[in-house]
Amino acid sequence: MTRSTWRTRIGFILAAVGSAVGIGNIWRFPWLTAENGGAAFLTLYLVLVVGVGVPGLIGEFVIGRRSNRNPVGAFDELAGRWYRPLGAIALIACLVILSFYSVVGGWILRYTFASTTGAYFAAPQQYFAAIDYGLGAVGFHVLFLAATVAIVYLGVERGIELSTTVMVPGIVVLFGGLAVWVSTLPGAGGGYDFYLSLDVSYLRENFFSVLPAAAGQALFTLSVGAGTMLTYSSYLGEDRSLAADGTLIAVLNTAIGVLAGLVIFPLLFSLGVSPGQGGPGALFVSLAGAFAELPYSRLVGVVFFGVVLLAALSSAISILEVLVAYLVDEHDLSRGWATLGTGGIFLVTGTIAALSPSAFGLLADTLSNVVLTAGLIGFLLFDGWVLGRLAREEFGRGAGPIAQIFEAPWYYAIAVVLPVFLAFTLVTSVAG
Ligand code: PFF
Ligand code: NA
Numbered sequence: 001m002t003r004s005t006w007r008t009r010i011g012f013i014l015a016a017v018g019s020a021v022g023i024g025n026i027w028r029f030p031w032l033t034a035e036n037g038g039a040a041f042l043t044l045y046l047v048l049v050v051g052v053g054v055p056g057l058i059g060e061f062v063i064g065r066r067s068n069r070n071p072v073g074a075f076d077e078l079a080g081r082w083y084r085p086l087g088a089i090a091l092i093a094c095l096v097i098l099s100f101y102s103v104v105g106g107w108i109l110r111y112t113f114a115s116t117t118g119a120y121f122a123a124p125q126q127y128f129a130a131i132d133y134g135l136g137a138v139g140f141h142v143l144f145l146a147a148t149v150a151i152v153y154l155g156v157e158r159g160i161e162l163s164t165t166v167m168v169p170g171i172v173v174l175f176g177g178l179a180v181w182v183s184t185l186p187g188a189g190g191g192y193d194f195y196l197s198l199d200v201s202y203l204r205e206n207f208f209s210v211l212p213a214a215a216g217q218a219l220f221t222l223s224v225g226a227g228t229m230l231t232y233s234s235y236l237g238e239d240r241s242l243a244a245d246g247t248l249i250a251v252l253n254t255a256i257g258v259l260a261g262l263v264i265f266p267l268l269f270s271l272g273v274s275p276g277q278g279g280p281g282a283l284f285v286s287l288a289g290a291f292a293e294l295p296y297s298r299l300v301g302v303v304f305f306g307v308v309l310l311a312a313l314s315s316a317i318s319i320l321e322v323l324v325a326y327l328v329d330e331h332d333l334s335r336g337w338a339t340l341g342t343g344g345i346f347l348v349t350g351t352i353a354a355l356s357p358s359a360f361g362l363l364a365d366t367l368s369n370v371v372l373t374a375g376l377i378g379f380l381l382f383d384g385w386v387l388g389r390l391a392r393e394e395f396g397r398g399a400g401p402i403a404q405i406f407e408a409p410w411y412y413a414i415a416v417v418l419p420v421f422l423a424f425t426l427v428t429s430v431a432g
Contacts, residue, residue: 021257091326223318232321
């Protein structure tokens, strides 16, 4: 059977942006920003997206396009079977992330429905506490997972490419509309101040706790380290510049993340809610609670959670696709059986996370940062030391004059500087 390919370059870029833009931008990022000193965190995060995320993303693309394989098969194809364990880290990362991601996706789905009746308006705190873990959470996790499975089942072109070509522009338009509308609310200005004013002293005093959080978020937000970008680039036929595509994807992801912040912070400030409290419930308690105070509150709730749902779904499919590609490439399974089989695994692991707050916390906080960082260290060392010249050649394929300037700096960054830096953040976060 011939392997799937993207129909168009735009289709690939939108699928990759769909993977990047997700709960990480809308739920994890604003709250990390709030907890870590606002714009100080934003600044460090932007530096790390440019300095670590983008080179890392390109590092994954190089392996995927060069091999046209899933993460495990890619290493085998390029360097022999002894390197397969490097790809196994990526598969584990996918297992970890989708297991909790699907539970959050289920919460979002539930809130989209609940917004139509305003069910959470009267007592947002109690509403979330009643539904966050338990059988209801399992049910909505299963629904969210079923939607993810259905899209991946349809394939790379008819499922992933087609759906993200609709979803990603939808996210931009709806968030853009919300951001404009929110700016007209009285008191919104305090939100912009908080978000956009730089508090350098906070950053200086808390540098070593803010750094790993910002680094982990820079990887999480670009979907780097789990082999999703590797897998998506393995379906590339054309020789376009990977550096140019990677940069564009990062710019779009960051822009949509900032747009989400421009909706969330002014909204909270205009209603006098403090953005300081983090935790998994933040989006669902403070923000959802705020909707009740607004005109057209139900409509606002449905649109907001509907956008978040699209963002979550377009990320979830990219994670499932890694495991499906692995089973199809390496074990000769049909796409149908591979999708249903992996769906069955997440049915179980997600159910555990939906029933147990401690299992959920372990997956979402500690483990996901660790697996992404470990996965990326493996990819980059492979690029730098095993592929070596071939990695540079792949970087240079289709590169214009500007991208060519970055070939050597990129290579030294991914071979030496970034693995050392990532190992350092891994140690500080595990020790801290
Ligand atoms: N980038 C996604 C987000 O920000 O929500 C999360 C994610 C997707 C992380 C895919 C890792 C991954 F492989
Ligand atoms: Na997404």
